[in-house]
Amino acid sequence: MRWTTRIAAAALIAILQACATPPAQTPPPPAAIAEARPPVTILISIDGFRADYLQRGVTPNLSRLTAEGITGPMRPSFPSKTFPNHWTLVTGMVPDHHGIVGNRMEDPAHPGETFTTANDAPYWWNAAQPIWVAAEKAGIHTGTVLWPGANVAWGSSATKADHGDYPGGIRPRDWLQYNQAISNKQRVDTALDWLRRPPSNRPRFLTLYFDRVDMVGHDHGPDSPEVTQAVAQIDAQIGALVDGLAVLHQPANLVVVSDHGMSETSDTRVVTLDLPADSYHLIEAGPFAALDPLPGKEALVEKTLLGRHPHMECWRKAEIPARLRYGTNPRIAAIFCLAEPRWMIQEKRPEAPFTHGEHGYDNRAPDMAALFIAAGPAFGHGTVAAFDNVDVYPLLRDLLGLPPRADVDGDDAPFRPLLRSR
Numbered sequence: 001m002r003w004t005t006r007i008a009a010a011a012l013i014a015i016l017q018a019c020a021t022p023p024a025q026t027p028p029p030p031a032a033i034a035e036a037r038p039p040v041t042i043l044i045s046i047d048g049f050r051a052d053y054l055q056r057g058v059t060p061n062l063s064r065l066t067a068e069g070i071t072g073p074m075r076p077s078f079p080s081k082t083f084p085n086h087w088t089l090v091t092g093m094v095p096d097h098h099g100i101v102g103n104r105m106e107d108p109a110h111p112g113e114t115f116t117t118a119n120d121a122p123y124w125w126n127a128a129q130p131i132w133v134a135a136e137k138a139g140i141h142t143g144t145v146l147w148p149g150a151n152v153a154w155g156s157s158a159t160k161a162d163h164g165d166y167p168g169g170i171r172p173r174d175w176l177q178y179n180q181a182i183s184n185k186q187r188v189d190t191a192l193d194w195l196r197r198p199p200s201n202r203p204r205f206l207t208l209y210f211d212r213v214d215m216v217g218h219d220h221g222p223d224s225p226e227v228t229q230a231v232a233q234i235d236a237q238i239g240a241l242v243d244g245l246a247v248l249h250q251p252a253n254l255v256v257v258s259d260h261g262m263s264e265t266s267d268t269r270v271v272t273l274d275l276p277a278d279s280y281h282l283i284e285a286g287p288f289a290a291l292d293p294l295p296g297k298e299a300l301v302e303k304t305l306l307g308r309h310p311h312m313e314c315w316r317k318a319e320i321p322a323r324l325r326y327g328t329n330p331r332i333a334a335i336f337c338l339a340e341p342r343w344m345i346q347e348k349r350p351e352a353p354f355t356h357g358e359h360g361y362d363n364r365a366p367d368m369a370a371l372f373i374a375a376g377p378a379f380g381h382g383t384v385a386a387f388d389n390v391d392v393y394p395l396l397r398d399l400l401g402l403p404p405r406a407d408v409d410g411d412d413a414p415f416r417p418l419l420r421s422r
């Protein structure tokens with residue numbers, strides 16, 4: 001065979017091989033992706049998942065992640081409520097500093113307006129920059145399959161424009177409007193669909209949010225079989241996510257958290273506020289009560305409430321115990337009362353229906369202990385000592401390679417010995 005023929009034959013073989021094995025630059029079917037994908041960071045919240053739910057024997061997938069990665073007891077921030085803690089997890093700041101000081105708030109700078117969990121006006125949220133905004137500013141594509149605050153046009157100082165949005169704000173590049181009807185499976189499938197895209201349009205940071213365990217905990221109480229069943233259902237979805245990532249050959253650093261635990265409540269454990277109706281303005285009641293005395297009624301309200309009572313203690317906001325790290329924000333009401341875990345503060349004795357589980361108590365109460373598991377290529381294996389959830393943002397920042405921020409209340413020290421160098 002002459003050289004030219006040999007070269008032609010070799011070329012033909014190469015072409016045939018190329019036909020048999022698609023070269024890397026043509027898109028292969030998803031299941032056969034051999035591309036070396038960079039790890040995606042996925043922050044998963046199972047709302048209201050008390051740390052000890054892991055011991056119920058119904059969480060094989062979370063237990064596997066625990067065995068492969070790192071875990072440790074995580075304290076929520078005070079108050080142990082959903083919106084304050086979800087904002088802490090993604091900003092690294094305590095509620096007193098980031099401004100989401102309750103699930104229901106009023107703000108002296110915006111009289112007549114009330115924050116509820118459906119409120120997306122950016123001014124409520126702008127005091128603390130969430131991780132997805134920091135990431136987007138650094139050119140990292142982010143996506144949020146639900147997260148409290150992820151639907152907010154963060155940073156916009158404007159009022160709502162005629163077209164119904166706040167101009168100039170930053171959101172995750174991919175996000176979903178919260179809707180309880182989006183099933184748990186749809187949430188996982190959405191995250192996997194976004195990761196199935198071509199590299200140029202694929203998120204490198206994702207959030208995933210499940211609220212079912214919390215809702216069932218309120219309705220039936222933390223020790224109910226219904227909660228155990230809900231825990232098993234969400235664990236199965238975590239398993240589906242892990243399996244889906246494996247099919248995509250997508251390495252992932254998973255950080256699985258909850259915002260708070262759950263305490264059993266009952267209509268037999270109620271503290272009533274013994275105040276005339278015309279003496280105060282109530283902002284929120286339940287595990288804690290936040291209220292402002294009406295003009296001229298300050299002395300009466302303080303005399304009645306301040307100090308210790310059976311199953312409740314009340315303070316002026318400036319005198320809230322330092323360990324709670326709460327009381328300087330203008331959105332915190334003048335008088336703050338905190339119930340013992342398992343007790344509820346109400347204006348008057350409640351009428352049915354009554355919740356069987358609540359949270360919002362002292363963030364160091366064992367019932368409020370939150371879930372924390374992290375697993376993936378960035379993590380070694382082991383247990384971290386008890387830490388506060390303000391430390392999760394610095395961990396996420398490390399995983400994404402973002403610079404430190406001076407206004408953050410936490411740091412990555414608890415995790416540093418267990419992080420693999422990247």
Ligand SMILES: [Zn+2]
Binds near residue numbers: 047048081214259260
């Ligand atoms: Zn919650």
